[in-house]
Amino acid sequence: MIRIQDLSFRYKKKPVLEGLNLEFAAGHVYGLLGQNGTGKSSLLRSIAGLLKPQSGSISVNGFRPFERLPVFLENMFLMPEEFFLPDIPLQDFIKYHAPFYPGFNTDQFRNHLVAFEVSSDTTLQNMSYGQKKKVLISFALATNAKVLLMDEPTNGLDIMSKKQFRKLLAEALDEERCIIISTHQVKDLENLIDRVTIIDEGRILFDQNIDEITKRLSFQVAYTESDVATAFYSETSLAGTVVVTPNIIGEESKLDLELLYKAIITNRDKITQLFQA
Amino acid sequence: MNQFFSFNRFTLLVVKHWAENKRQYGLAVLALIGVLIVRFLFNMLLADEAPMSAGVQLGTYLFLLFVVGTFYASQYFSDMGSRAKGSNFLLVPASIFEKFLCSLLYTVILFIVVFTAVFYAVNILMLALSNEILGTDEHAGRATISNVMKASFFMFRSNLAIHYLFCFFTIQSAFLLGSIGFKNHHYLKTVLSVFVVGFLLFSIIYLIYKPLFPGDRSLISIPVWVEQAFRLLVMYVIAPSLWIMTYYSLKQKQV
Numbered sequence: 033m034i035r036i037q038d039l040s041f042r043y044k045k046k047p048v049l050e051g052l053n054l055e056f057a058a059g060h061v062y063g064l065l066g067q068n069g070t071g072k073s074s075l076l077r078s079i080a081g082l083l084k085p086q087s088g089s090i091s092v093n094g095f096r097p098f099e100r101l102p103v104f105l106e107n108m109f110l111m112p113e114e115f116f117l118p119d120i121p122l123q124d125f126i127k128y129h130a131p132f133y134p135g136f137n138t139d140q141f142r143n144h145l146v147a148f149e150v151s152s153d154t155t156l157q158n159m160s161y162g163q164k165k166k167v168l169i170s171f172a173l174a175t176n177a178k179v180l181l182m183d184e185p186t187n188g189l190d191i192m193s194k195k196q197f198r199k200l201l202a203e204a205l206d207e208e209r210c211i212i213i214s215t216h217q218v219k220d221l222e223n224l225i226d227r228v229t230i231i232d233e234g235r236i237l238f239d240q241n242i243d244e245i246t247k248r249l250s251f252q253v254a255y256t257e258s259d260v261a262t263a264f265y266s267e268t269s270l271a272g273t274v275v276v277t278p279n280i281i282g283e284e285s286k287l288d289l290e291l292l293y294k295a296i297i298t299n300r301d302k303i304t305q306l307f308q309a
Numbered sequence: 310m311n312q313f314f315s316f317n318r319f320t321l322l323v324v325k326h327w328a329e330n331k332r333q334y335g336l337a338v339l340a341l342i343g344v345l346i347v348r349f350l351f352n353m354l355l356a357d358e359a360p361m362s363a364g365v366q367l368g369t370y371l372f373l374l375f376v377v378g379t380f381y382a383s384q385y386f387s388d389m390g391s392r393a394k395g396s397n398f399l400l401v402p403a404s405i406f407e408k409f410l411c412s413l414l415y416t417v418i419l420f421i422v423v424f425t426a427v428f429y430a431v432n433i434l435m436l437a438l439s440n441e442i443l444g445t446d447e448h449a450g451r452a453t454i455s456n457v458m459k460a461s462f463f464m465f466r467s468n469l470a471i472h473y474l475f476c477f478f479t480i481q482s483a484f485l486l487g488s489i490g491f492k493n494h495h496y497l498k499t500v501l502s503v504f505v506v507g508f509l510l511f512s513i514i515y516l517i518y519k520p521l522f523p524g525d526r527s528l529i530s531i532p533v534w535v536e537q538a539f540r541l542l543v544m545y546v547i548a549p550s551l552w553i554m555t556y557y558s559l560k561q562k563q564v
Contacts (some may be wrong), residue, residue, distance in 0.1 A: 083563050100560075101312045105402035116393040118329040128325040130403040132318070288431055 033058045033210045034079060034179065038088035041074055041234075050234040052088070060180070063225035064214040069232040072214040073113060076181045079212070080110035092179060092252045106133050109177040115186040117164050119157040125167075131175055135176030144170035149197050160189045169197060173204045180204075180211045186220040198224050219290040228289070230296055238296045240307060242287060248294075248306055251280040251288040262265040264303055265295035278306055312404060319407045326411055341377065341427050345369070346472060349435040353443065361439040363455035370428055370457040374477060378426065379484040381497040382416045384557070386489035395564035409556045416485060428457070475544035482551035489558045 034056040040250065041049040048071045056062055077083045078090055081097030081104065090097055095104040118125065130136040145152055148166035156164060165188050172180060186194050188208050201224060205211060213221060230238040254260045254273040263275035276290070276295040296303055310318075327334075348369055352360040359365070389396035398408070433454060439450050479502070487499030 042429075045353070077564075080396075080400060082399060084561070100399065100401045100405060102310070102315070102318060102404050103312060111399055112393065112396050114393040114396075116388075116391070116397045120329055124328055128328045131321050131400075193338075227534075256437055277351065 033093060033258060034212075035091045036075075036088070036169060037081075037090075039075075039078065039085050039090060040087045041071075041078060041083060042086060047233050049078070052099070052236060054229065054239065055237065056210050056212060058203070060211045060289065061201065061211045061213065061225045061226045062229060062247055063221045063289070064208055064212055064229050064231060065218055065221075065289070066214075066216065066231040066237075068216060070231050072216075072231055073183050075231065076110060076183050076212065076214055077090055077112075079179070080108060080181055081105070082110070107135075107177050107179070108179040109133075109172045109175050110181040110183055111168055111172045111183060115168055117166070117167065118157045119155065121155050122152050122167065125156060126171075127203070129171070132172075133175040133177065137174050137176060140176075140200060141170050143173035144173055147200060148193060152300075155254055156199070162190065162193065169200070178209055180209065182211070182213045184215050185213060186215065186217055194220055218293050222287070222289050225289075228292065230293065232297070237300060238303070244307070245292065246279070246284040246287050247282075249278055249292070249303075250277045250281075250283075251285045252273075252277070264299040265291060267291065267294070313406055314404060314410075315407070318403045318409060319483050322401070322403045322407055322411045323414060325401075326415065328342050338423065338427055339379075341373070341424070342375070342431055345428065345431040346435065349431070349439070353435075353439055356538060359372070359452060359527050360443065361436050363452075366432060366455040367457050370425075371473070375429070375480060378416075378420055378477060379499075380496055381420055382481045382484040383488045383499055384420060384554075385412050385485060389489050389516050389562055389564065390492040390495075390562050395562070399562065399564060405556065405560045412485065412555075413552065416481065421474070425457070429454075434505055435516035472544065475562075478548040479551075482548040482555070486551050486555045486558065490564065 034054075035052040036052055037047055039052040042097070044266065052075065064075065066072050066145060071230050074083060078085060079102045084098045092104065092108065095101060097104065097108075116157060120128075125139065126141065130141075141208055142152065145167070148170060150159075150163055150166050150170070156167065159167070165185070169182075169185060171183070178227060186197060189197060198220070201211065201213075213225065215221060225242065228238065229236065249264075252259075252275060253271060254263070254266065254275045257274055260266050263277045265276040267274050273289060276291050277286075279285070349365075351362065353367055356365075388398055401408070404426070436452055436454060483503055484499045487502065488495045491498045
């Protein structure tokens with residue numbers, strides 16, 4: 033569905049993306065993790081056609097995104113971190129924006145708004161940032177676009193809305209849809225994504241399926257000192273010392289995305305070796 | 310469906326633009342009405358004679374047409390300077406050509422129609438007021454509605470409005486390009502650019518002309534054929550060229 037080959041992009045002289053090779057298939061939710069300013073947003077904007085690759089190529093459903101053809105745009109929706117909604121009533125927003133998307137489902141949009149507890153009889157300008165975000169998430173899901181790109185979608189959402197977001201997203205996934213979520217709030221994506229891609233300084237640091245990760249790594253509370261000694265990463269909390277270790281016994285543990293992220297950032301080479309073995 | 314132009318998508322785009330901007334446009338029309346009333350009232354109060362003469366009407370129309378028209382054009386694509394607004398605009402599922410055509414519809418065609426209609430509506434009212442108050446004054450006399458579509462100025466000596474409208478389109482097209490070419494301060498930067506280009510053009514002509522005609526005491530004396538070519542260039546070549554540049558700038562725009 034999405035094929036990225038040797039993609040590079042620079043802002044003036046600063047490299048943002050360097051020789052990226054990635055593939056995203058339909059029927060999956062991908063988590064794009066990384067610190068601020070590591071190139072996650074630039075990658076999403078390149079896939080959406082807002083940035084032109086300086087070298088390499090991107091293909092989305094056979095289209096080159098930067099050509100920005102209507103047939104491509106009506107089947108792709110980018111929810112940027114910095115977004116803009118016009119100062120018009122919500123009803124008008126739907127009336128004038130929805131017709132551009134052939135797959136748009138108004139009932140679905142209304143149901144999402146109800147789930148987020150957003151009133152549909154209001155003007156967008158009177159809404160808080162969080163409420164606007166809920167409207168945009170609802171709209172994005174209701175377009176039924178085949179490619180859904182979300183940049184920090186949970187920023188500005190309260191705890192209950194984050195839970196609702198995860199629920200709606202899980203419901204929205206089907207075999208024809210590819211969802212890519214970029215975030216540095218890794219906890220928000222737990223139980224939602226089925227592949228983790230970590231980007232650092234414009235390069236792929238780690239790119240694995242959740243199944244593969246839980247098969248090879250173990251996330252648990254350390255019982256012995258040797259657990260801590262052999263761990264790729266350890267962290268002490270009130271519940272004890274939690275560790276990320278190689279999964280030697282073959283028993284799958286519950287993936288802790290935050291621990292995984294920290295383990296990869298601090299011990300990248302050893303983890304890469306483990307996955308290459 | 311055609312990926313370059315679809316009438317259905319274009320209509321959706323035009324309607325969407327109207328829905329999102331009708332409040333600002335309404336306020337702009339009210340502001341224009343206010344400016345016109347104040348301008349004519351001041352003239353009635355201050356002018357010794359003929360405050361609503363044909364010259365006053367035409368001068369007011371042309372001055373505001375160029376000022377308001379260029380300012381409006383300089384704002385049309387100014388959203389491209391903002392990542393959030395620019396993304397919102399570029400990702401609407403319509404072709405670049407449809408988005409560009411929509412900009413011409415609003416800044417060129419609808420602007421001229423609405424501006425002229427508003428001007429005449431105020432003009433007729435102020436003229437009636439002027440004639441009512443000053444009509445019996447033997448110096449002032451009774452003014453009549455002037456046809457602003459008949460104007461002659463600079464080298465556009467003609468009774469056809471099309472001539473100065475084409476000149477207006479040329480200037481305005483530079484501002485439309487400036488609205489997408491500059492990240493911020495679109496109007497001021499375009500004004501500066503137009504002056505710089507104008508100055509460079511003048512300097513080039515001067516540098517070429519002086520060595521060829523050393524005895525000529527005038528700064529620059531343009532031959533008739535050059536003047537005609539220049540007029541044709543200003544009227545028919547520059548605006549379409551700048552529109553094409555605007556289209557390609559939009560096509561290559563990254564946010």
